[in-house]
Amino acid sequence: MEGVSFVRMDLRELIASPGKSLDFEFELPVEDLDFDGVLEYQTPMTVRGRVENHAGLLEARYDISADMLCQCARCLKEFSRTYRLEGAAYLTEELEDEDNADYYLLDDGVADLTEIARDAVIFDFEPRLLCREDCKGLCSKCGKDLNEGPCDCGDDPDPRWLALGQLLEKE
Ligand SMILES: [Zn+2]
Ligand SMILES: [Zn+2]
Structure with missing residues (x-):
């Protein structure tokens, strides 16, 4: 054909x-x-x-x-x-x-x-595209790319970064 x-x-x-x-x-x-x-x-x-x-x-x-x-x-x-x-x-x-x-x-x-x-x-089409399924994203406190390794923030995130992180997740 x-x-x-x-x-x-x-x-x-x-x-x-x-x-x-x-x-x-x-x-x-x-x-x-x-x-x-x-x-x-x-x-x-x-x-x-x-x-x-x-x-x-x-x-x-x-x-x-x-x-x-x-x-x-x-x-x-x-x-x-x-x-x-x-x-x-x-x-x-x-x-x-x-x-x-x-x-x-x-x-x-x-x-x-x-x-x-x-x-x-x-x-x-997926609503949220990820570079890889287990992408760790950015530290909600210092903004570091956590795929490149841990940062020094510990696990007490600054609420402002957390809010921004959630905002980005939604977009
Ligand atoms: Zn990613
Ligand atoms: Zn950090």
Whole structure:
């Protein structure tokens, strides 16, 4: 199957062809993806995938990836990260279960793949980006990066730093 670059994908032919599939590849506009902690997209957010007709049910499998420059929510350090998300959505001409977020309605046999990919990324993206899962963050008293070693403050944090630390955690 040859790739198509349209973001709106005409599936009328595929709907009539059980067992067939259609590949897609496009870039998701990053202007729509304004996440806290992402300083810059170093590559476009690329969406690759395939729509398959499984006995009349259209399944869109996608693989989304991008390189981005981020800022750690705890230690404020900048770090590079490769974001990757794989998943699937179902395309249907009639919504039977409106509550199922994985089902998308076709518009005259046309799928809005941008919407599907954007929803998936927004749903998946962590609200707080960390340079590593066990990042120790900054000392709430002296502001030292505790990943680089302990400071001399002991464990009696100054309430002002604590408040600032909590503020940063929330952001
Ligand atoms: Zn960190
Ligand atoms: Zn300290």
